[in-house]
Each structure stands twice: as structure tokens, then as C-alpha cells.
Amino acid sequence: MGPVFSLSVHASYRCRHSGVCCSSDWDVPVGLTVYKSLDEALRMGSLQAAAGGGPPLITEGVPEDEAAMVARTASGDCVFYHRSSGLCVIHRDLGAAELPSTCRHFPRLAVRDARGTFISLTHYCPTAAACLFESEAPIQIVASPPAFPPGDYDGLHVEPDAWPPLLHPRMLMDLDGYTAWEYHMVSRCAEPGTSPETVLATLERDARRLRTFTPGDSTLAKAVAALPRSHVDGLAHATLEASLAHHAQVMAAVPEELKPERDEVGLAESYRRLVAPEWGTWHRPLTRYIAAKAFANWTAYQGRGILSIVRGLDAALALVRVEAARQCRDARRVLDAGLLREAIRGADFALNHLAVGEELASAWSEVEDAANLNTSEPEHERRTENPEG
Numbered sequence: 001m002g003p004v005f006s007l008s009v010h011a012s013y014r015c016r017h018s019g020v021c022c023s024s025d026w027d028v029p030v031g032l033t034v035y036k037s038l039d040e041a042l043r044m045g046s047l048q049a050a051a052g053g054g055p056p057l058i059t060e061g062v063p064e065d066e067a068a069m070v071a072r073t074a075s076g077d078c079v080f081y082h083r084s085s086g087l088c089v090i091h092r093d094l095g096a097a098e099l100p101s102t103c104r105h106f107p108r109l110a111v112r113d114a115r116g117t118f119i120s121l122t123h124y125c126p127t128a129a130a131c132l133f134e135s136e137a138p139i140q141i142v143a144s145p146p147a148f149p150p151g152d153y154d155g156l157h158v159e160p161d162a163w164p165p166l167l168h169p170r171m172l173m174d175l176d177g178y179t180a181w182e183y184h185m186v187s188r189c190a191e192p193g194t195s196p197e198t199v200l201a202t203l204e205r206d207a208r209r210l211r212t213f214t215p216g217d218s219t220l221a222k223a224v225a226a227l228p229r230s231h232v233d234g235l236a237h238a239t240l241e242a243s244l245a246h247h248a249q250v251m252a253a254v255p256e257e258l259k260p261e262r263d264e265v266g267l268a269e270s271y272r273r274l275v276a277p278e279w280g281t282w283h284r285p286l287t288r289y290i291a292a293k294a295f296a297n298w299t300a301y302q303g304r305g306i307l308s309i310v311r312g313l314d315a316a317l318a319l320v321r322v323e324a325a326r327q328c329r330d331a332r333r334v335l336d337a338g339l340l341r342e343a344i345r346g347a348d349f350a351l352n353h354l355a356v357g358e359e360l361a362s363a364w365s366e367v368e369d370a371a372n373l374n375t376s377e378p379e380h381e382r383r384t385e386n387p388e389g
Contacts, residue, residue: 003116004148007142010128010147011147016126017087023077028069028103029062029068029069035067041093049071050080050083050089052072052079108120109296109352111155111298117148119296120293123347132341138190141183141186162301166305167305168304168305169369176220181220188202238276244264244268252359259354271325275321279335282340286320289344302357302361302362308367326343327340327346
């Protein structure tokens with residue numbers, strides 16, 4: 001299966017039993033092997049549901065490749081969720097090996113390719129979101145993280161003979177070159193005192209320069225190493241207008257049956273009064289959030305170039321702005337750590353659990369068609385080169 005990699009802020013992840021994943025009214029399919037084991041445990045009395053009055057495992061009307069679905073209560077709790085303790089009774093009484101695959105892997109978001117397995121987390125999980133705020137160590141990619149031993153993780157599995165990611169629609173990268181770009185994106189997020197807007201402006205500049213690479217005596221990895229050390233100053237957004245446009249694009253990729261009701265009343269004013277004045281206080285968790293979206297990035301394989309990846313990072317941060325405005329509006333107070341964590345959770349809920357990833361990648365890839373392959377610098381009136389970066 002190859003080596004496993006994660007970000008340093010996720011490397012020691014451990015469930016803290018918040019219960020969010022067990023109470024979100026999600027469908028949880030059960031494969032045949034696990035179903036037989038759980039069914040026997042239920043019949044023998046070594047496992048009992050924690051709630052609900054009907055059969056805990058539903059076998060009618062399930063997907064063709066699954067044996068059953070886990071039943072839920074009227075409030076959306078999994079019937080095996082013990083709310084007072086926050087524990088899953090399957091995990092508690094039978095062990096992690098008996099969990100359905102969905103439960104065993106959440107909140108992991110894995111990409112497995114010829115290089116190994118790369119694991120990020122969905123920050124809809126409160127514990128994963130807290131990781132962005134807690135560690136003081138610089139963010140980096142680490143091998144053999146203690147939280148994620150070698151295993152067959154669910155996620156995006158890229159066959160060994162599949163094409164590597166695209167540099168742009170007319171050129172493939174090689175895996176060494178893509179690895180260099182992935183490390184480069186994370187290292188930009190680790191630069192001390194850098195704002196998230198500056199990270200994104202710099203990565204756009206870097207992506208546009210890298211797109212001019214032509215095969216020859218050098219390699220793509222060397223081209224990444226030769227990118228300027230300077231950064232491009234990106235100004236914090238004074239208004240919510242651009243972020244709402246990103247939000248609308250993400251919502252367009254959400255199936256109709258999952259699409260939440262539109263809720264934008266008062267958001268622009270909330271952002272101006274309650275979010276923007278405090279935004280600069282939270283550069284560290286926000287740049288770490290960008291790093292978490294850049295690492296183990298599905299758009300690299302589903303999109304049509306590295307500008308598509310950067311556009312997706314821009315969209316992720318935009319959704320945090322929108323969700324922060326919503327949190328502050330509802331709480332009627334300025335942005336603080338708790339509200340920002342909830343905003344990040346809301347952003348990842350939309351990106352990872354509502355929207356269809358292939359549709360997002362397709363939408364973000366439109367930037368590739370608009371890009372001029374002969375232009376190395378991004379043209380944006382609010383961004384300026386800073387040679388001191």
C-alpha cells in the first residue's frame with residue numbers, strides 16, 4: 001500500500017467523542033461481512049442498540065452493493081450512538097474492526113496513488129477543526145503519522161497506471177513534479193505572519209509561472225524549486241460580494257435533495273461589522289485550513305490543472321468568510337475562536353459532504369480555459385509583489 005502521509009496538525013488526531021458524525025442524520029451503509037458480524041452479535045445479545053424501537057439494521061431498499069443500512073432515530077441519531085456518553089456502542093463493545101466502513105474512516109479524506117496514501121481530515125468534525133487552532137508547531141507534511149497507520153483507507157484511489165495530475169489542460173505533470181508542487185503549497189501556508197489572502201495570491205502567481213514550464217533539460221520539480229521566494233500581498237476582503245459568488249458556485253454543485261435553503265439575509269452587514277475587523281486575528285488557523293485543502297487534494301486528479309487547485313482553495317476560504325458572517329450574525333457578536341471553528345465546520349460540510357466533488361472540480365477548472373499560457377504573472381489590481389516575503 002505504500003507509505004502514509006498527513007499534515008503535522010492532523011498527525012496525532014484522536015476521536016474526542018463529540019458525536020457529530022453519529023447524529024447528523026447520515027445514511028450509513030453496511031457491507032456484507034460487517035453485517036453478518038453485527039447481526040450475529042445482536043442475536044447473541046453481545047450488542048444492543050442504544051436507541052430506537054425498530055430493527056437496528058435495515059435490509060430492505062438498500063444499495064445493491066451493500067447488505068444493510070444502519071437505522072436512525074427520529075432526531076437523526078444513529079441507533080448505536082449512546083448520547084449520554086458520546087460513545088458508539090459497536091466500537092465500545094465489539095471494537096473498531098466491526099464498524100461500518102463509513103464510521104471507521106470518518107473524518108479521513110484520503111488520496112491513494114502510486115506514491116502512497118495521503119490523508120487529510122474533514123473539519124466538519126469538531127475535533128479536526130480544533131486541530132487547526134491548537135498546535136504551535138509549523139505546518140508541514142509528515143510521513144508515518146501516528147494517527148494513521150498503514151491501511152486500506154476509503155477515498156480517492158488512483159490506479160498505478162492512471163495519468164498523473166495535469167499541469168494545465170495541455171500538459172501532464174509527473175509524480176515527482178506534483179509532489180514538489182504539493183509540498184510547495186503547504187510550505188507557502190507555513191510562512192510566519194502570512195495572511196490567507198497573501199497565501200492565495202502567491203500561489204496563483206506561482207501556478208501561473210509554473211504553467212509556462214516546457215520539458216527539456218530541467219524537470220518540473222526543479223521548476224517548482226526555482227519559483228520566487230517572494231510573496232504577493234493579498235488584501236483582506238472588505239466586503240462579502242466575491243465570497244458569496246464562490247458560495248453560489250459551490251451550492252450549484254449540491255444535489256437538489258441536499259441543497260440547504262438560501263440564507264443570506266444580513267450576511268454582508270454582519271461580515272463588515274463583525275467579521276472583517278477581527279479577521280486578521282486568525283491568520284494561523286486560516287492558513288492551516290488552506291494547507292489542509294491543498295494537501296491530499298482531489299481536484300488535482302479531478303480538475304484540469306494547478307490553477308484549478310488554487311481556485312478551489314480560494315473557494316474554500318470564501319466559504320469560511322460566508323459561514324463566519326452567518327455565525328456572527330446569529331450569535332450577535334464579533335468573530336472569535338469558537339465562531340470561526342463553526343464557520344470552518346460549515347464550509348467543510350458544504351465542500352466535503354454536500355457538493356459533488358467532480359462538479360466542483362469542473363467548475364473550478366474553468367479558470368484554466370481563461371488563463372493565458374504565455375503569461376507568467378497574475379493580473380489583479382489588489383495584489384502587489386513583496387520581495388521581502
